[in-house]
Amino acid sequence: MASLSPSLKKNVLRHESLLLLVLLLEFAFLCLYARNFGTPDNLSNVVRHSAEIGLLALAMMPVILTGGIDLSVGSLMGLCAVLFGVLTHDYHLATLPAAAVTLAAGLFAGGFNAFLITALRLPPLIVTLGTYSLFRGLAEAITQGTKTYRAFDPAFLSLGETRWFGVPLQAWILTAAAASFYLLVHRSTFGRSFRAIGFSPEGARYAGLSVQSRTALPYLLTGLVAALAALLFTARLRQARADAGTGYELCAITAVVLGGTSIFGGVGTLPGTLAGIAAIAVLTNGIGRVPAVFKAGIGGELASLLTGALLLVALAGPELARVLSTRSAKISPSPKTL
Amino acid sequence: MKRYFRELSVAAALVLLLLLLALFAPHFYELQPLLSRLTAQIPTLVLTLGIALVMLTRQIDISVGSQFGLCAVLAGLVSAGGHGLPVSLAAALGAGAFMGALNGCLVAWMRLPSIVVTLATMVTWAEVLRLFQQGKFVNLAPGVQWFGLSQLGGQLTLLGVGGALVALAAYLLKNTSGGRHVYAVGSDAEAARLSGINPSAVTFGVFVLMGTLAGLAAVLNLVQSPQVDPKCGTGLELKAIAAAVVGGVAVNGGRGSLWGALAGLLLLATINPALTFLHVEAYWEKAIQGLVILLAVIADGIRSRRNLN
């Protein structure tokens, strides 16, 4: 591969490498001690089950890189799932056009967030807190909370199970998305702008970057990706309901933060995010397979606990090393965002 | 006026909603239910105060809901064990302070991002509580409810405690050196350091205070019913953060007031009952809540936009 971007190189030496190490150790441990963890069937489960959250995390990463946040992605998944259900069932649209309309709607919803954030300059946290409620609320209002859409086109439903060359479709989609986002964040001028805006929106403006449009782009993408995730989720669960994606925003943010992206913006890498997604996915799947754990019936709880611990270890590790090596060398804290 | 535009626009939204209720659902103002609704918000109010302080120092604490649940169950168990209210209060405050201190250590001295630290402690305390309590309610000792007073007496006491706490906190924040240090650290930690303020100490202190307030809030919730639901803290962090943010406390620290946070909380806490009183079906609740949040801040956005050009 050609030379990495300098900032990427520097980070690879810090946080991401530690995370990768943890991931490998985790993997090795589970292969040894967890029942049937390393089987191809199970590994493809790991990917299938983390596809939606993984996609959301990939899209969330550039948002956080600009110093923003998008809390509405999980709710938007619910709204898009319901919309897809309405289109195919109530309006009898074929799967393909319905999916296209759903994706467009996701893009539109992302655009709504982007408009409020860039044109009205409202803080992303408040805007997406509002749309977090709004999107879920619309989904519930459309279905009156109770309606569930089932009976989709079998070809569509098979997306949840399809494999290409023995690898689940989700893995291909994730790979494609990861590659695209990698190019966007690390190889294009867009990514550079995200970073600059994340460090200092004022500074970016004075550098002549189009801060408005560059800030808007990641929110548009999270909207689009949330719609895609909603479609995958619907295919996998064979139904569309208003509660799709509940709590996924937090999972996605966790993965991004675990992957070393700073919540204040500017700092972070996409490979780090991928490692974050993988670390959580592997842990969630594997820990419940360790005999002592499943006998005690604490798989779910332990997975959450360990994710929390992992977060701390992964972040504290490099920080500790830095504190110990140079106690006083302190780069001034990142400048405040607007 | 200009400085408090956000607070005022939120208060205006609240007044509008209250007027609407006065016109279309006068039942809303019946005394006893109104009192109950208000006292039910006191614990959230206490958390909101803490969260506002944390946000003013440019940090965040999303573990408060878990802290609250753990303190509530602990205080409940202590009381069920036959100890008096002061002992359960001390237990809750102690546990809260401990959890806050843990967050504070990691954030202030180890310089970890607070969102990460508190995300981790949030799941930790929640899972610990789940594993330990297994969802069982805790039945309290008889003298705990309403501090052993009559219901009215208890409710008035609670309102008094809540009101006094807001007033005291707002006063201290505005008029003591320590209070101003909170703003200073949130505004620019490095400048604070150079001015002879110890940002780590302030940050640590604020997290400890947050934990202690979570303990206090848990007890103020505990006295309102004879049982503790171990799930009582779920989602509270989001409510408190939303209240503070809607009330104008800046996510980036340094700006905002406790009165604004109070207005934000009252607005958000009025929407839900208002829907019941206006006979709006429950499935509209979230959509309307989201819209109100957006509308309450859009005025502010348009204003600052105009100022910029």
Place this chain on the structure above:
Amino acid sequence: EKTDPAAPASSGKKLTVAFMPKSKGNSYFIACEKGAREAAQELGVELLFDGPTNTDPAKQNEIVENWITLGVDVMAVACENREGISGALKKAQDKGIKVVTYDSDTTPDARAFFVNQATPQGIAEALMDEAARLCAEEGEFAIITATLTAANMNEWRKHIESRLAAKYPKMKLVDTKPCDDQKDKAQAEATNLMSAYPALKCIMAICSPAVPGAAEAIKQAGKTGAVKLTGLGLPSENRAYLKEGVTQSVILWRVADLGYLAIQAAVASGNATLKPGAKTFKAGRLGELEIEETSIILGKPFIFNKENVDQFDF
């Protein structure tokens, strides 16, 4: 035809039985788990207990799929979501895993048996009849549910509404509010309902934390006896309110027995001692139970009240 669930597995190896609640950390399913562990011990099988930490249908699917690759022999599942989980369960059946459901069912083709505490219709009718009895078949009532998307509660609400339309024309359902499975929220909702609908005569709380929550609200509003309260809940959480007369009645089955029966049935179908088409099933200490098509019925729901609540310890 007689079945004997205690017969050893044909292979001689210990059977692995997976048992899933709708959500963990919920006292209802904790009670289920207790019964399940009792049965597992009795039958000498390995029990796996796991489930979503919050009600989450997607998570249930994932756990089922993980159990498949883990290599369990039988699974007993309380389904959060009827259709949603059927695909995963069918996959399990394709791999030769025996599937039973309990508490709430999936589609019949995705499992061998459903261990039924009572039919949704039965529960709903019991609730509606009890509410009607409490307010003398006349007046306004409201429902407090867990969430607007909880599948089994929506099923009950559907049957409640049709029972209402068919039998109690003078009664009116004025509102349905979710309480997010939290007692405090239920209390707030009940307070609002009573004051927004001054003529309200009865509250029906159909998720377990909502019953004590609503009871406290009624008590604080000083409407004990004036607003009646019934619902689905655990005796232990409602004993005090029942005795004070705030709550008139609580409807439930013996929850631990439900878990016990689920494991008994699961093991029996894993051992092939319980085969499709059976008419009865001998379930350990519960004795001989009837099978209706593919549903094993635990029995009728109980109505707990002031008089009988002390007989129950869960």
Place this chain on the structure above:
Amino acid sequence: MRQPLLRLSQITKSFGAVRALKGVSFELHPGEVHALLGENGAGKSTLIKVITGAHQPDGGTLEIGGTTVSNLTPTRARKLGIACIYQQPALFPDLSVSENIGLRLEGGAFFAKVHWKQRRKNADALLARIGAALDPETPVRSLSMPEQQLVEIACALGSGAKTVIMDEPTASLTQVEQELLFGVVRDLRASGAGVVYISHRLEEIFALADRVTVLRDGQSISTRAVRSELGAMELTEEELISLMVGREVASIYPHRGGSPGETVLELENVCCAAGGIANISLAVRAGEILGLAGLVGAGRTELARVLFGITPADSGTIRLLGRNVQVRSPQQAVSLGIGYVPEDRRRHGVILPMPIAENMSMAVHPKLFPGKWLRFEAERALGLRFIEELGIKAYGPEAPGGSLSGGNQQKVSLARWLATEPRLLILDDPTQGVDVGAKSEIHRIIRDLAAKGLAVLMISSDLPEVLGMSDRIAVMRGGRLVETFEGSTATAQRVMSAALRPS
């Protein structure tokens, strides 16, 4: 001999691999103004931060008032009577001016009551003493760079400290405020306080300092008296420069250019209410440097912000190369060929955590990265080129901007806009905080660019610079353009009197 206020010996300090101080010795006596001089990155600010406890030294001893101190913190330093105006204003943007001053001066115990009225009165008095017309209730966020510097000065003045340190206090102050500051410094000296004074403007050193210590590459080279006991000058400018730089530098301005070409920028009655400027009409031609003089708050920066599209004009016409244009945003300005080196380099000029190469390429993305794909080699080459050309002291193009000294950051900010090869370059105090050597280098570069047909609008608070560099000089006062001089006819007196004349 009196007890020195400060005595430092063999102080060392490293940042990772960068050895900022390699053994500095320094003494400050009561009643003296001791200047600290050195090239950009010589270690002056680092030394200051060691004295104020903001940095812990790696080695050496630090004596304050005769006692050796270790583990100094800013709080303790303040208690020991040390006050400091940092090079980068260390203010709280969200808080008001009076509160900023209050927080600096009070250092109250945790529960100490804040006396708002007292604070305000105090702030009013301090600001009045340094002649700053600022409302103490305005938030610092909305102050311009020089105004922030005035607030810093007020803080140092009010501290009542025995040792006052000023790190480039005049970097963006103009003559008038400078004179007021000098008055403050002389008062301090008369009251027996010691002042450490850092500046790159040599004339200030000669006007104020009693002694001067020169730093080079983190080492103290020598300490010299500026005047003899009798007041005669003991040091020449040339001597001082060669001590600093280690070689001769011509401190004269480059020759003015030849005849200017076509008109690049033409303004007619440009107004901007938000920026407080009205009826500005002027023209800048290719090959010409138009100097813009005025006092702090005269509206020069605001005019630049209007031209760069940050606060777009409300009315009037802006013509660029004869075409009427509307500049509504910075990116539009960039695409029109306008470059702007802003006044506040920390907030606007450089994105501190980003590598300097990335900072430099920021405004040339379309040119450097056609098709929007990054080309790291090209970017690195760009970085290396300007590091070389401007003599930037950094360990490489990947060094974050924040790790550079103030003057070197300024060069990065300049490099970003030189890289765009603009038609019109607006410079707002382009050499603030830049050492003499680099300054003349920058002057030469600007002049060369002008010679190649660039039009330059140069705002500067350094009057000699305006006089020395400009082909023509426009003077602003109260948001209006009041007078224009030909460069050759302008003198300091004429420019100052135009800037000061009451309206």
